Amino acid sequence: DTGVSQNPRHKITKRGQNVTFRCDPISEHNRLYWYRQTLGQGPEFLTYFQNEAQLEKSRLLSDRFSAERPKGSFSTLEIQRTEQGDSAMYLCASSPVGGETQYFGPGTRLLVL
Amino acid sequence: AQSVTQPDIHITVSEGASLELRCNYSYGATPYLFWYVQSPGQGLQLLLKYFSGDTLVQGIKGFEAEFKRSQSSFNLRKPSVHWSDAAEYFCAVEPSNTGKLIFGQGTTLQVKP
Numbered sequence: 095d096t097g098v099s100q101n102p103r104h105k106i107t108k109r110g111q112n113v114t115f116r117c118d119p120i121s122e123h124n125r126l127y128w129y130r131q132t133l134g135q136g137p138e139f140l141t142y143f144q145n146e147a148q149l150e151k152s153r154l155l156s157d158r159f160s161a162e163r164p165k166g167s168f169s170t171l172e173i174q175r176t177e178q179g180d181s182a183m184y185l186c187a188s189s190p191v192g193g194e195t196q197y198f199g200p201g202t203r204l205l206v207l
Numbered sequence: 208a209q210s211v212t213q214p215d216i217h218i219t220v221s222e223g224a225s226l227e228l229r230c231n232y233s234y235g236a237t238p239y240l241f242w243y244v245q246s247p248g249q250g251l252q253l254l255l256k257y258f259s260g261d262t263l264v265q266g267i268k269g270f271e272a273e274f275k276r277s278q279s280s281f282n283l284r285k286p287s288v289h290w291s292d293a294a295e296y297f298c299a300v301e302p303s304n305t306g307k308l309i310f311g312q313g314t315t316l317q318v319k320p
Contacts, residue, residue: 098250125306136211136297136310137251150307185250189306196308198243198251 096120098199100186106205107176114172115202119188126169127196128161129185130154137185143169176206209234211298213311220288221319228283228314230298238300240281241308242272246294254296257281268292293318 099118107113119126124145129137140159141151145166155161158176163169173180183203187196210233220226232238239258243251255266262274272283281298298311 127306127308129308134312136299136313137308139307139309142306144306150305187251187308195241195253195256197253200248200250 098186098188098197100184100199100202102202103200104203104205106207108207109176109178111176112172112174113176113204114170115184115186115204116168116170117186117199118168119186120197123188123190123197124166125189125191125194125196126163127187127189128169128171129187131183131185131201132181140171173204176204178206180204181206209238209300209302209309211300211309211311213296213298213314215314216312217315217317219317219319222290223287226283226285226288226292226316228296228298228316230281230283230311232279232281232298232300234279234300234302236302237274237276238302240272240274241299241301242266242270242281242283243297243299243310244294245297245313251297254283288316288318290318290320292316 101116127142128140131137143163158174161171183201185201187198189196212231241256242254245251254270257264257274295313295315297313299308
């Protein structure tokens, strides 16, 4: 068990560009979650998957954001037409099923110039 | 609305002193309760969790927390702080099996030698 991994760890982009982040959960974990954390704040829930189904999306997830988990294993989070306000740490977590402990990855830090 | 409040943004204690970090939540029923720790550049690590049963729960690294239903609180304690405990601490709740963690703003712990 290697834990939750996220790539890249850091991303610098210019406003208006698209970015994509990847999350590999702990193997055999059915649930996968995305959170966003801005400086000085706690993480905020964005969305989560049960296997390949996206079960809930936060209102924070504007139409520029899209997440997928095509085969129920890894997940990608894409941000289109990035804005400076998108600068944050994007955290991924996984758990075996609902109501169980979520294990977090190291995060991807995004800076939009 | 469901919320988590960590009243202390920043706490400084001397090494060897006791520690208590406060957490209050707003939710109609008893949610699942968690404490996570985040060191600089690291992901979130689970310290302990409360789902039901004994209201005093033990965690890793010598931490414990007590759930008090009457006060809607879940305070984190440690009898003797070590310099390596300096980090940011987050209290989180999961409204029953929703899969969505709601985090507090966090408390930054500084440890004086």
